[in-house]
Structures are given as structure tokens and as C-alpha cells.
Amino acid sequence: MTDQPTALDEVVQICQDLIAFDTSNFGDGSGPGERKAAEYVVGQFEEVGLEPVVVESDPGRASVVVRIPGQDSSRGALVVHGHLDVVPATASDWQVDPFGAEIKDGCIWGRGAVDMKDMDAMIIANVRELVRSGRKPARDLVVAMFADEEAGGRKGSHHLVANHPELFEGATEAISEVGGYSITFPDVAGKEQRAYLLQSAEKGLAWLTLRATGRAGHGSVPNPDNAVMHLAQALTRINDHPWPRQYGATVRALLDGLAQLSGRTYTDEDPEPVLELLGSTRGFVDATLQDTVNATMLDAGYKHNVIPQTATAGIDCRFLPGHEDELMATLRDLAGEHVTIETVHRDIAVEAPYDTDLVEAMKRSLLAEDPGAAVLPYCLSAGTDNKALSLLGIKGYGFTPLRLPADLDFAAMFHGVDERVPVESLLFGTRVLGRLLQDC
Numbered sequence: 001m002t003d004q005p006t007a008l009d010e011v012v013q014i015c016q017d018l019i020a021f022d023t024s025n026f027g028d029g030s031g032p033g034e035r036k037a038a039e040y041v042v043g044q045f046e047e048v049g050l051e052p053v054v055v056e057s058d059p060g061r062a063s064v065v066v067r068i069p070g071q072d073s074s075r076g077a078l079v080v081h082g083h084l085d086v087v088p089a090t091a092s093d094w095q096v097d098p099f100g101a102e103i104k105d106g107c108i109w110g111r112g113a114v115d116m117k118d119m120d121a122m123i124i125a126n127v128r129e130l131v132r133s134g135r136k137p138a139r140d141l142v143v144a145m146f147a148d149e150e151a152g153g154r155k156g157s158h159h160l161v162a163n164h165p166e167l168f169e170g171a172t173e174a175i176s177e178v179g180g181y182s183i184t185f186p187d188v189a190g191k192e193q194r195a196y197l198l199q200s201a202e203k204g205l206a207w208l209t210l211r212a213t214g215r216a217g218h219g220s221v222p223n224p225d226n227a228v229m230h231l232a233q234a235l236t237r238i239n240d241h242p243w244p245r246q247y248g249a250t251v252r253a254l255l256d257g258l259a260q261l262s263g264r265t266y267t268d269e270d271p272e273p274v275l276e277l278l279g280s281t282r283g284f285v286d287a288t289l290q291d292t293v294n295a296t297m298l299d300a301g302y303k304h305n306v307i308p309q310t311a312t313a314g315i316d317c318r319f320l321p322g323h324e325d326e327l328m329a330t331l332r333d334l335a336g337e338h339v340t341i342e343t344v345h346r347d348i349a350v351e352a353p354y355d356t357d358l359v360e361a362m363k364r365s366l367l368a369e370d371p372g373a374a375v376l377p378y379c380l381s382a383g384t385d386n387k388a389l390s391l392l393g394i395k396g397y398g399f400t401p402l403r404l405p406a407d408l409d410f411a412a413m414f415h416g417v418d419e420r421v422p423v424e425s426l427l428f429g430t431r432v433l434g435r436l437l438q439d440c
Contacts, residue, residue, distance in 0.1 A: 004132045007125035011430045012108065012423060014044070015121035016101035018084075019110035025085040027151040033060030034084040034147040041084070041145050044124050048131040053167065057159040061147045065160070065167045068127065070139035076172025077140035078358070078440050079394060081385055082120035083149030083156065083177075086112040093417045107420035114413040116177040118421045119400040120145060122430045126437055137437045138361075142171050149385050152345060157388035165392055173358050174389050178284075178380050178414075179398025180366065180432070182373065184406035185277040188263035192406070194373040195261060196366050197281070198359065199398025201250040201379035202387060203288060204324055204349030206317040209342040210234060210335060211310060219305035228300045230338035231311040235295050237334045238315070245290045248320055250351060250379045254285065257376040280409040287381035291319045291327050314344070318381060321351040347387050351379070352395040358440060362399055365435035369428060370403055401432035 021037040038054060041064045045052045052066035063084075067077070089098035089111040096102045098111040107113075127143055130136070144167075148156035160167060179199030187193035212234065214227035247255065247268065258274040259266055266274045271289070278285055297314030301307075319327045328341075335341055353359075354377050363375045386396025402425040404410055413419045 007122075007129040007430050007434055008427055010128065011121050011125040011426060014124050015108055015113070015118055015421070015426060016103075018117040018120055019101035019108065019112050020099055021084075022099050023085045023112070024088040025148060025150040026088055029058070031085075031088075033062070035060045035062045037084045038062035038064050038145065038147075041120075041124065044128060048128050050127075050131060055160055055164055057147065057155040061155040063147045063156050063160055064145040066143050068130070068137060068141040068143065070137045070141060072138065073140050075139040077142050077168075077170045079142045079144060079168060079171045079174035079389060080123055080437075081144040081146060081157075081174060081176045081389075082116050082123055083146045083385060084120065085148055085150050085156075086115065086117070087150050087415045089417075095418055098419075103423065106424065107422050108426065109418065109420040111419055113419045113421040114410070115415065115419070116400065118402075118426055118429070119177055122400070122426070122433045125430055126434045129434070130437065135438070138440045140170065141437065142168055146385050152347065153385050153388050157385035161388045161391050168389065168392055168394065171389075171392070171394050173356075174386055174394050174396040175362075175399040176384050176386055176396065177398055177400050178382070178384060179378070180362070180401035180429070181281070181410060182370075182402065182404050183277070183279055183281055185262060185279070187261055193261055194370060194403070195257070196370075196373055196375045196401070197254070197378045198362060198375055199380050200354050200359070200377045201248070201321055201351040202349060202383050203318045203320055203379065203381050205345075205347050205383060206319070206324070206328070206343060207345040208315050208317060208331070209344055210313045210315060210339050211342060212312070212339045213310050214307070214338065216309040217307045219307055223307050226307055227309060227311040227338070228307070230336070231300065231313055234335045234339045235313055237336070238293055238331065239295070241293075241330070241334055243290045243292065246320060246323070247289065248322070248351070248379065250354070250377050251285075251288050253354065254376050254378045257374065261374055280411045283411050284381060285378060287318065288320065288379040291317070291323050293317045293327075293331070319349055320379070321349040324349065347383055348390065350387055350390045350396065352397055358397070361436055361439045362397070364439060365432045366401060368435055369432050399436075401429040402426075403428040
């Protein structure tokens, strides 16, 4: 009788296989979709005797869900989820084929290597090992591989939550992407210190259209009711507004933890001494110190000598947990009487408790593999499918455990050229996730 392969035996190949599927999401439905990757996932699960469910929101837009009974089914189930789509990649910009899944310089290269087919592979490999070995996770698992996360999840997680909530029945918590990765900085004694950032909060977003109205007319005639100028003045007021720094509980805990580990001090007015410890991942945190508003699109007029009746601008707003109403009220004041605000898309901000048994289990699983490290919470400036699951009352965390080389520009890997994940980091994460599923 031959030994059964383990998660560590399979995870690299599974990651490469997933990257090889071009699941580019252009946001307009024109991409190849996730169906072929979903069929691969189904095959991986069916091979070990599981019976996954496939849900298509539109032709080719496929998500996969499978439930695995745990040792204690009386406890709330844990959703362990990933997404199968990726942002597009321009091959000519890359050193390698972005869908070639090549191993080079100790890394797996390809679109999705960190966002997030690495975690997808860790999940699949660990589930296969669990089922083959006859062992059960600590509690029921709901494993989900969603479509469409990169475009907001309307064809993926939000579709399943709205139309198939029974798939997540009894689930209370969830883990997914953009958390559990390491940063390295000098400790109090000047020695190398690793800390893993566990994501327990996400900013919300609102994509808005500002629409200015005025009086149309000839470009040669003075016009105090010029829609273009009304819009420009509104955008200037918004841009010049001093959005205040406001440290929520999660951000405060991160800054305090960094200060304690490094021996540095900071003030609310000057957090720089601890922020600089974050290295390349600082960008993930900088934007969580305050609400942000950025103009991203402009549209007005059709001819140089015609003053248009309307002018529009698109703005991207990201707000901290609990700040949405305040931000929208401020924007309405800044926009002024000639400008209306229309919501194109919004998603909530979420913040999960950090003093839970699941958080402690995640800490234990990390520290078992890296005993000298620390684990700190942080808030993500972007969003994940955890937002959709929160509509069912499920508390979500970012936990894709990766012990990273100190010199890797990890933040640049997300949606970037030459995206890659170190093989050793992938194996580390596979071990950590395996521990967690037995201890969650």
C-alpha cells in the first residue's frame, strides 16, 4: 500500500495548475470567466469523495462550495474561502508568461500567485489531505471558491449570499485573503523581529458620480451658471478638505503593537516612527488612518465653444468602519447647491472582534511554525468577499499565512507586474493552515 500524498506534496502543483487557468476579470463580463478553474476545483474535491456544489450566476461565472463535517458540528461552521478570478495582465510587461506558472528564483510566477490562487491551493491541498486521512477538522468547514471578487463579487459571493444563503447555514466566522503575512523590522534590541498582520477589519467603499447642472450657452458669453465650473469648484473643495486622521480600534492596536515590539514611540499627530517599520506593506496601512476621497473620472461637453448644461465626475471614497454616514454628509456639504451625488456602487466597512477563540487559534497556528514571531491586527484599505458574508452575520478575517523574505516587495505583487509567491512561503502557509483547520 502506497502512502497517500500530503498537502505539502500537492500544494505547489495545485497552485501552478490554478494559475494556468486564465480567469482574467475585466469587470464588464468580457473575460473568460471562472468555469474551467471551477471544474478543476470540483475534480480535486470529487477525487477524494466530496460532493461540491457549483453555482453559476451567468454562463461561465462559476463558484464552488463544499461542506466538510467537523468533530463538533454543534459549533458554528467556519467558512474558508478564496476567489478564482484574477485581474488582467499584459504579457508584454512581464518577464514570464503571466499564465505560465513558471517556477523561477524560488518563486511561482503568474497572475494570481498572491491574489489569491496561492491560498486557493493551500485550502484545496489541506482539504484533500484531511479527507483522505479520515481526520476531521475541529468544526464544520464551508469551503468556497468564488467568482468575480475582483469586480466586487456581484457575480460571485454576493450572488451566493443573496440567492443561496443555505450553503452557509450555521456559519459564524470566515477566513480568506490579505492577512497572515509577515513583516520584518528591528526589535527593541535591534534584532530582527517578524510580525504577522492578521486582517480583522476592512474599509468600506463608495463609487459616486458628482453631477453639476447649469445653463447651457455660447462659449464666448460670460456665464456665472457654468456646470463645468460648478463641478471644478466642488472637486477643489473636496480635494482641499482636511480629512482628519481617526484611529479606530484595529488601527490603534496595530500601532501600539509595533511600538511595543520596536521600543519606538508615536503620537496621533506623528505616527511615522512606527509606520516606517511596515516597509513595503505600509501602503496597506497608510490609507486606514483616515477616510479617503479621490477624483477618478471627468466628463463634460462636446465642443470648445459650447458651455454644456451638465458635467460629471467619478470619485472613489473609502471610509473606516462606522464612518460612512459622516463621510457622505461631509461630501454633500462640500459639493454645494449646484452638484448632486449619485451612488454607482457601495460596499460596507466591516470590523471583526479580535478577542475570539478563532483569533487565538490563528495565532497558535502561526507561532507553532514561527515561535519567535508576533501577531498583530490590521485594517485593510480595500475589500474582500468577507463583506458579502457579513450580510449573513459571518465575521470575517484575512488569513493567508505567508512567511515572507524581508526583501520582497509584497505589496507590489497585488495586481502588479511579475506577481509571484515564494515556494517556501507557500509551504509555510500550507503547514499553518493545516494546523488551524485542526484547531479552529
